[in-house]
Amino acid sequence: MPTVSNEEAKAAVQDRSGAQPAPGRMTRILDSDFFHAFLRSKVTVVAACGTLILFLLAFLAPWIAPHDPFDLASISIMDARVPPVWMDYSDPRFVLGTDDQGRDLLSGIFYGMRISLIVGFCSVFAAAIIGITLGLIAGYMGGRIDALIMRIADVQLTFPAILIALLIDGVANGIFGSLDRDIFAFYILIVALALSFWVQYARTVRGSTMVEKNKEYVQAARVIGLPSVIIMARHILPNVMGPVMVIATINLALAVVTEATLSFLGVGMPPTQPSLGTLIAIGNDFLYSGEWWIAIFPGLALALLVLNVNLLGDWLRDALNPKLR
Amino acid sequence: MSVLDIRDLTVEFPGRKSVFVAVDDVSLSVEAGKILGVVGESGAGKSTVGNAVIGLLQEPGHIAGGEIFLHGQRIDRLAYKQQRLLRGRRIGMIFQDPLTSLDPLQTVESQLVETIRTHLPLTGKQARQRAVELIDAVGIPDPEERIGQYPHQFSGGMRQRVVIALALCAEPELVIADEPTTALDVSIQAQILELMKKLCAERNVAMMVITHDMGVIADITDHVAVMYHGRLVEYGETNQVLGAPEHPYTQSLISAVPRPDIKVDRFPVVNYIEAAGTPQRQIDISTHWLGKARDFSAVSGPLVRIRDLDMRFETRGSIFPSRRKYFQAVKKVSFDIEQGETFGLVGESGSGKSTIARLVTGLYQPTSGTILFGETDLTSLKNRRDVLAMRRQMQMIFQDPYSSLNARMRVREIIAEPIRFHKLASGNAEVRRIVDDLLDHVGLGTAAGQKYPHEFSGGQRQRISIARALATRPRFLICDEPTSALDVSIQAQILNLLKDLQEELRLTMLFISHDLAVIRQMCNRIGVMRHGELCEVSGCDQLFEAPQHAYTRELLDLMPSMELLSRANLESA
Amino acid sequence: ETLKFAFQGTLNALDPYSLNETFTLSSLGNVYEGLTRRGADLAIEPGLAERWEIIDPNRWRFYLRKGVKFHNGSDFTAEDVAFSVDRVHSEGSDLSTRVPADAKVEIVDDYTVDFVLTGPNPILHYEWDTFYIMDKEWTTENDAVKVTSASDTAANYAALHANGTGPFKIASHEAGVKTVFEKNDGWWDKPAHNLDTVEFTPISSDATRVAALLSGELDMVYPIPVQDIKRVNDNAGTVALTGPELRTIFLGMDQMRDELLYSDVKGKNPFKDARVRKAFYQAIDIEAIKKKVMRDLSTPTAIMISPFLFSKAGEFERYPYDPEASKALLAEAGYADGFSVGMDCPNDRYVNDEAICQAVTAMLARVGVKVNLNAQPKAKYFAKILASGGYDTSFYLLGWTPGSLDSWNVLDNLMNCRDETGAGSPFNNGGFCDAKIDELTDQILVEIDPDKRDDLIAEAFRISHDNAYYLPLHQQGLAWGVSDKVQLIQRADNQFKFRFVTKN
Amino acid sequence: MIGFATRRFVQAMIVMLVVALLSFTMFRFVGDPVNQMVGIETSLEERESLRERLGLNDPIPIQFYHFLSKAVRFDFGTSYQFRQPVSDLFAKRIPATLELSFTSALFALVVGIPMGIFAGLNRESPVSKLFLSVSLIGISLPTFFIGILLIFLFSVTLQWLPSFGRGETVQIGSWWTTGFLTVSGLKALILPSITLGLYQMTLIMRLIRAEMLEVIRTDYIKFARARGLPDRLVNFRHALKNTLVPVVTITGLQLGSIIAFATITETVFQWPGMGLMFLQAVQNVDIPIMSAYLLLTAFMFVAINFIVDILYFLIDPRLRVGRP
Ligand SMILES: Nc1ncnc2c1ncn2[C@@H]1O[C@H](COP(=O)(O)OP(=O)(O)OP(=O)(O)O)[C@@H](O)[C@H]1O
Ligand SMILES: Nc1ncnc2c1ncn2[C@@H]1O[C@H](COP(=O)(O)OP(=O)(O)OP(=O)(O)O)[C@@H](O)[C@H]1O
Numbered sequence A: 001m002p003t004v005s006n007e008e009a010k011a012a013v014q015d016r017s018g019a020q021p022a023p024g025r026m027t028r029i030l031d032s033d034f035f036h037a038f039l040r041s042k043v044t045v046v047a048a049c050g051t052l053i054l055f056l057l058a059f060l061a062p063w064i065a066p067h068d069p070f071d072l073a074s075i076s077i078m079d080a081r082v083p084p085v086w087m088d089y090s091d092p093r094f095v096l097g098t099d100d101q102g103r104d105l106l107s108g109i110f111y112g113m114r115i116s117l118i119v120g121f122c123s124v125f126a127a128a129i130i131g132i133t134l135g136l137i138a139g140y141m142g143g144r145i146d147a148l149i150m151r152i153a154d155v156q157l158t159f160p161a162i163l164i165a166l167l168i169d170g171v172a173n174g175i176f177g178s179l180d181r182d183i184f185a186f187y188i189l190i191v192a193l194a195l196s197f198w199v200q201y202a203r204t205v206r207g208s209t210m211v212e213k214n215k216e217y218v219q220a221a222r223v224i225g226l227p228s229v230i231i232m233a234r235h236i237l238p239n240v241m242g243p244v245m246v247i248a249t250i251n252l253a254l255a256v257v258t259e260a261t262l263s264f265l266g267v268g269m270p271p272t273q274p275s276l277g278t279l280i281a282i283g284n285d286f287l288y289s290g291e292w293w294i295a296i297f298p299g300l301a302l303a304l305l306v307l308n309v310n311l312l313g314d315w316l317r318d319a320l321n322p323k324l325r
Numbered sequence B: 001m002s003v004l005d006i007r008d009l010t011v012e013f014p015g016r017k018s019v020f021v022a023v024d025d026v027s028l029s030v031e032a033g034k035i036l037g038v039v040g041e042s043g044a045g046k047s048t049v050g051n052a053v054i055g056l057l058q059e060p061g062h063i064a065g066g067e068i069f070l071h072g073q074r075i076d077r078l079a080y081k082q083q084r085l086l087r088g089r090r091i092g093m094i095f096q097d098p099l100t101s102l103d104p105l106q107t108v109e110s111q112l113v114e115t116i117r118t119h120l121p122l123t124g125k126q127a128r129q130r131a132v133e134l135i136d137a138v139g140i141p142d143p144e145e146r147i148g149q150y151p152h153q154f155s156g157g158m159r160q161r162v163v164i165a166l167a168l169c170a171e172p173e174l175v176i177a178d179e180p181t182t183a184l185d186v187s188i189q190a191q192i193l194e195l196m197k198k199l200c201a202e203r204n205v206a207m208m209v210i211t212h213d214m215g216v217i218a219d220i221t222d223h224v225a226v227m228y229h230g231r232l233v234e235y236g237e238t239n240q241v242l243g244a245p246e247h248p249y250t251q252s253l254i255s256a257v258p259r260p261d262i263k264v265d266r267f268p269v270v271n272y273i274e275a276a277g278t279p280q281r282q283i284d285i286s287t288h289w290l291g292k293a294r295d296f297s298a299v300s301g302p303l304v305r306i307r308d309l310d311m312r313f314e315t316r317g318s319i320f321p322s323r324r325k326y327f328q329a330v331k332k333v334s335f336d337i338e339q340g341e342t343f344g345l346v347g348e349s350g351s352g353k354s355t356i357a358r359l360v361t362g363l364y365q366p367t368s369g370t371i372l373f374g375e376t377d378l379t380s381l382k383n384r385r386d387v388l389a390m391r392r393q394m395q396m397i398f399q400d401p402y403s404s405l406n407a408r409m410r411v412r413e414i415i416a417e418p419i420r421f422h423k424l425a426s427g428n429a430e431v432r433r434i435v436d437d438l439l440d441h442v443g444l445g446t447a448a449g450q451k452y453p454h455e456f457s458g459g460q461r462q463r464i465s466i467a468r469a470l471a472t473r474p475r476f477l478i479c480d481e482p483t484s485a486l487d488v489s490i491q492a493q494i495l496n497l498l499k500d501l502q503e504e505l506r507l508t509m510l511f512i513s514h515d516l517a518v519i520r521q522m523c524n525r526i527g528v529m530r531h532g533e534l535c536e537v538s539g540c541d542q543l544f545e546a547p548q549h550a551y552t553r554e555l556l557d558l559m560p561s562m563e564l565l566s567r568a569n570l571e572s573a
Numbered sequence C: 001e002t003l004k005f006a007f008q009g010t011l012n013a014l015d016p017y018s019l020n021e022t023f024t025l026s027s028l029g030n031v032y033e034g035l036t037r038r039g040a041d042l043a044i045e046p047g048l049a050e051r052w053e054i055i056d057p058n059r060w061r062f063y064l065r066k067g068v069k070f071h072n073g074s075d076f077t078a079e080d081v082a083f084s085v086d087r088v089h090s091e092g093s094d095l096s097t098r099v100p101a102d103a104k105v106e107i108v109d110d111y112t113v114d115f116v117l118t119g120p121n122p123i124l125h126y127e128w129d130t131f132y133i134m135d136k137e138w139t140t141e142n143d144a145v146k147v148t149s150a151s152d153t154a155a156n157y158a159a160l161h162a163n164g165t166g167p168f169k170i171a172s173h174e175a176g177v178k179t180v181f182e183k184n185d186g187w188w189d190k191p192a193h194n195l196d197t198v199e200f201t202p203i204s205s206d207a208t209r210v211a212a213l214l215s216g217e218l219d220m221v222y223p224i225p226v227q228d229i230k231r232v233n234d235n236a237g238t239v240a241l242t243g244p245e246l247r248t249i250f251l252g253m254d255q256m257r258d259e260l261l262y263s264d265v266k267g268k269n270p271f272k273d274a275r276v277r278k279a280f281y282q283a284i285d286i287e288a289i290k291k292k293v294m295r296d297l298s299t300p301t302a303i304m305i306s307p308f309l310f311s312k313a314g315e316f317e318r319y320p321y322d323p324e325a326s327k328a329l330l331a332e333a334g335y336a337d338g339f340s341v342g343m344d345c346p347n348d349r350y351v352n353d354e355a356i357c358q359a360v361t362a363m364l365a366r367v368g369v370k371v372n373l374n375a376q377p378k379a380k381y382f383a384k385i386l387a388s389g390g391y392d393t394s395f396y397l398l399g400w401t402p403g404s405l406d407s408w409n410v411l412d413n414l415m416n417c418r419d420e421t422g423a424g425s426p427f428n429n430g431g432f433c434d435a436k437i438d439e440l441t442d443q444i445l446v447e448i449d450p451d452k453r454d455d456l457i458a459e460a461f462r463i464s465h466d467n468a469y470y471l472p473l474h475q476q477g478l479a480w481g482v483s484d485k486v487q488l489i490q491r492a493d494n495q496f497k498f499r500f501v502t503k504n
Numbered sequence D: 001m002i003g004f005a006t007r008r009f010v011q012a013m014i015v016m017l018v019v020a021l022l023s024f025t026m027f028r029f030v031g032d033p034v035n036q037m038v039g040i041e042t043s044l045e046e047r048e049s050l051r052e053r054l055g056l057n058d059p060i061p062i063q064f065y066h067f068l069s070k071a072v073r074f075d076f077g078t079s080y081q082f083r084q085p086v087s088d089l090f091a092k093r094i095p096a097t098l099e100l101s102f103t104s105a106l107f108a109l110v111v112g113i114p115m116g117i118f119a120g121l122n123r124e125s126p127v128s129k130l131f132l133s134v135s136l137i138g139i140s141l142p143t144f145f146i147g148i149l150l151i152f153l154f155s156v157t158l159q160w161l162p163s164f165g166r167g168e169t170v171q172i173g174s175w176w177t178t179g180f181l182t183v184s185g186l187k188a189l190i191l192p193s194i195t196l197g198l199y200q201m202t203l204i205m206r207l208i209r210a211e212m213l214e215v216i217r218t219d220y221i222k223f224a225r226a227r228g229l230p231d232r233l234v235n236f237r238h239a240l241k242n243t244l245v246p247v248v249t250i251t252g253l254q255l256g257s258i259i260a261f262a263t264i265t266e267t268v269f270q271w272p273g274m275g276l277m278f279l280q281a282v283q284n285v286d287i288p289i290m291s292a293y294l295l296l297t298a299f300m301f302v303a304i305n306f307i308v309d310i311l312y313f314l315i316d317p318r319l320r321v322g323r324p
């Protein structure tokens, strides 16, 4: 094994940092340990590409999907439940077949994924932000503030997403009237999901924060004179992010699925604009009758998405931990 | 026959762009009943050798070449299972960082008992009995009571002793002790060294002791290995090496050992530096960033006045107040620290020194008593703004450098943070410059800024901690064992820097240390602590020449002798 | 033999007057009996009354069956009939319409009762097959005279126990979990069934219900989703029984408001224009819905009542599916570019209700009408579109089965004028008002001669058809899944009567 | 401790008050209960009188007051659907739900914890990667879908396990019925508990794995290894215990939601528990059941979180801050 002598190594190290002229931002990113660690993990690169492709498919759906499943005038019930092309009685127009309304399943997955992605990511993100903030405050401050936040969390826990959605929907209807529900559907979904998810983050972060705040590095930060906000954000937060990332990536799946349930309850997207979860729910009814593709393909798409995002999340969590690189 | 035989050991830490060779072609051997001392520059690879022997190199480090034999059996290639069987039973390991080596969630007792029962066929009761004996043997008072406590309830030195007890409890044939006495006062240190010597003599144990303390080397070792930059530069019998060092690094190292007997102006520095070593310049404080004018309000009289300070920890909680148990860590302590003075605090391990430091910085609320900083009573500060203002003037170097560093931040960010936050620099570029400069001054080199704390050796971590404390340009610096993990050359460099700062800026310091030589060189006045009480406060020379209190005399008597260090070398300093 | 079966809904209270709902009445009909009952073909048969006659237009006389005993052993007499009529009228009863409020019961002797009416009513006894006679002594003894209503704090005895005269007794009942019926050995009629016990479990999930049948755990489940019919038939040992149901599925439109609540047409109501309604009618390809959504398990219809319930139904024919004609009509009405309208639809009430709405939405899109579909579970849906929600809808899908199996019920509930509060025809959610239909409805109620009556009914339906007041879609089908071991009779009213079942 | 507990109890009361208030506001949006209580043909006047009798026309604060004053006497009224006292209904349903929750929690923990540890220790092992991915696919599919697939496989095709219900149950004492004591009862538990526990299992497994990855790189684990402790001790006593704070938090929350909201699983498997009843109550706007249920849930969550908070102290001695 070729070994580099001590001096050379030290020299190399020194070269890297100071002497060179400041490189451009792009070079800096490409040159960073982070990016390097990324490239080194094959699985992650694949997962990142997979995620990217799924995102592109979803957001470019109007341009790349062979049909527009949300354009009602273009779909025909007579095309309903056509099997995928490699099966008998298929139709070359519909590669993966059609659903019970005659929507092209491939296009439906693209379009539906867009809804699912927006709702899923926004709600998980919002929930994580709320939860982390409140959790940090509760854990770090303790005492009354902690009790208050945690009891609010208890109240919140009592109400499952379904009830929250109904509540918000009712309030929104009361305020805005029922007219613009298409526009509000998104917000209602996101708010309802975010509200029902944040507690997990808050409680987890709080628990870990209570442990972390007694550690010496936090005390050192206090001795420096950093204000609580900075201690929480810069010192404690990175050290409690591990579980948060796990929950967040898993929650994505839950959000997508819950969105479908809420839509069924009439507080989400209209049935003429099925999301990925809704497609699965529709297909679920057709499993016994042999029309498996309606559920299986969207299910696969969702599983693929969740898998990729989780693999990315796993890697990111490891990468954020310098000891694991 | 030698118990441990290391042949041509090379250990590498592959980085992204280059491979860092931490140990370069080192060959050593330790014989049964003999003690091998390993000294050398901080970051030279001493701990890495120890870790390699026990097979617990931190990833991504790995053995790149060489062989390790235990009683003639090759152990560096053993399967995981067999390697495990060696650990504890045949090789006892004392890691350098005793404060993080103990599981925070288990009592000391359970950690001891489980280790004993893993290796020895004892019942739970017997194991506990033995655990108590061990704890007693390493000099922890009140073992029956103490053993049921958790590591965080122990002082630094006590934790170090627990770790020693854990390493020795299965009576291994080889003990690797990585700086086993850094946090111990001289009397405990003597006791521990005695214990180790006894083990060697009576049970024929082979021992490898890594240390910076030349006194320890002289005292107990049979052979010495000197390491520099990953390589073995000198290796031989202790008398030989200490008395007539051959390699210039060894010579210069010995010459830099601080002297407890006379007070000198500056610490002698090591003048042997290889090409790529860290530059050591004397700085000109008047033009340097560290010396820039500071806007602290003037204070008349002592800067810090401590009055009747009491600190009580609850060691057992209960719903019934009568069943609660308390531990009185600090009892009615009062002293003043004048502006521009260094107040030394020495004393028994576990006597409450770190607790006082923490009380002063406000990390603990005292049970009673007042701490005046200038005219402000720190214990009654409520206003957040005032607290912050105080904090800026006051900094602390923690006893345990590693756990006081946020493992997820790069060293550069760690040091830059106080500068940014206290707005001591005008822009990012300046912050960067200051950080690089500080890193230079503590002998780490600017490249270190890119790395994370876990990538450093024990001494290097301690220097990061020092750099961070200096970064705020404090008026009052609390140093809790600031140089315990540093080799004499770095120690000299840093202590000299502190002295310079003190001279120019009237930096006030509370200096906690077990190293009486360092105390003697650094401090104007010294407090001696025992059992939470301050038994004596007096001027430096007076204390060393005419100690009042019996305990002080005991301490001074136990200072390791320097006889073996050749007179010639001492003279040349 | 033991019959195990599942239904999608639950059997809650056992009080036969507390809920006017098909499944509850159907189940209790195995335990309780009415004065009349309906046979396999839904023809009215003598039940607890052996025969009856109209002695003058306002007085009906019923001759009760002798020797009939309730499950607890007490005799069935005229007292019980009178008691039951009182009870069904009492507060908390959900079936009070079974007997006209002003009808009086006169006990002639122990086995003869007269019903005295204030005016002629040819269909007085049409719904009596589900007006179950209770035992006066048992009910009084157990302090259950008052019908348990939702506002009570304690359930009364009759809600948890049953004491009828029917072929089965209730052996145990845990609402929402399981109900066990036991053969009544003392039943007055000769049993055609060979069952000893019947176990009922509610299974709300369609797939689970079908799975339980396929795996042989159950002998009979209903309903089964239309898409699973093939699967059930293909599976060895099970068959799907299908047949027409009496429920008519139709679309209604708000024709009352001057401006639609949910539409981009402002200042006027397009549905007030018959051409728009006809355009909608002709835009809907009902055959496609039948084939693709209902998998042939539906019968497209042109009128608002099942052809089984109205002899002249065959005279009506749907307007043909013709998108071009539809567009032309829209253009004529001034909506050449179409318009948008919100549609309300339940998604758990009727067979494939949401899918039908979606198909309609897509079909209307093809003629330029943009429909914003709002599909909801029935609880929210009904709360919105019915009187209690202020008829908050512009366009909706609804299904209707006339409880009396007679057209008058349809006319009275769905097709007469109403005001904002629902007085008049409460379920005329669209609120259209045609004085002629109202007039005909009143005549039909009192017309005794069946032929004349049918003519009047036909005339009323004709008016509705010509004006496209409603857009009838189809009669929805019934689909029951049955094990090969079981023979049974599927009645078009979707009632499952154990007395027709044999198992081997 | 006693002080802590009483404080929490007072807080729990406040929480329940808020829950009661919120549920009251909410029920106005869920639908009209009267529609569910009567047949579709019931006349408007009757509906109106029913509303009146139910007190649904009273001003909300009055309704709230009535509700509260009864609730403190554990009287939650009569279910609109079942016409039975809500408390009786709960008593009947609770055993089913608790047994199912217990089994699935057991499943989640017994599978999740060891697999999490394994995956954390053997980061690169193909087995752990496979397990992580498969469990992810498991959770990315909706519960109902998984339930149906399991039923299809094990009930319809293989005919090994029942597709619905609790099987035979045995009465213990006056109100508890158990499925643990009969073969059919145990068989009936398998599919629903897997369906219900899959999500929690995945979550716990991934959490433990993530935390393990960090913990095993700490100095005290290194030292524990250096002392030659057997892997079992190192992994379980030292490493696992140090990962527990987030795990206990999430387990507590998940356990709560298993018990409280097993709605979908219970629906798919027609499990006669509280979740099923709750879903039916939501669909049928059965306000007494819903509000009693929410109060019960609120209390349960407060209790679970109380236990979790106590567990923190038991797990981590540093949290028992010794203050004079
Ligand atoms: N995980 C790591 N990654 C990269 N480099 C490392 C890592 N651990 C140690 N090093 C480097 O290896 C060298 C040797 O470290 P080691 O801990 O053996 O030093 P040491 O001789 O024990 O020093 P000290 O006396 O300060 O403890 C140091 O320069 C350190 O920076
Ligand atoms: N959180 C705590 N709970 C209980 N006892 C404590 C706690 N912290 C410290 N102690 C006890 O207080 C005493 C003083 O501890 P301190 O850390 O101040 O000692 P020290 O003088 O710094 O010793 P060393 O030189 O070994 O670091 C010790 O006996 C220690 O066990």
Ligand SMILES: [Mg+2]
Pocket (backbone or CB within 6 Å): B046, B047, B048, B096, B178, B457, B458, B459
């Ligand atoms: Mg070291």
Ligand SMILES: [Mg+2]
Pocket (backbone or CB within 6 Å): B155, B156, B157, B353, B354, B355, B399, B480
């Ligand atoms: Mg200390």
Ligand code: NI
Pocket (backbone or CB within 6 Å): B283, B288, B437, B441
């Ligand atoms: Ni400088």
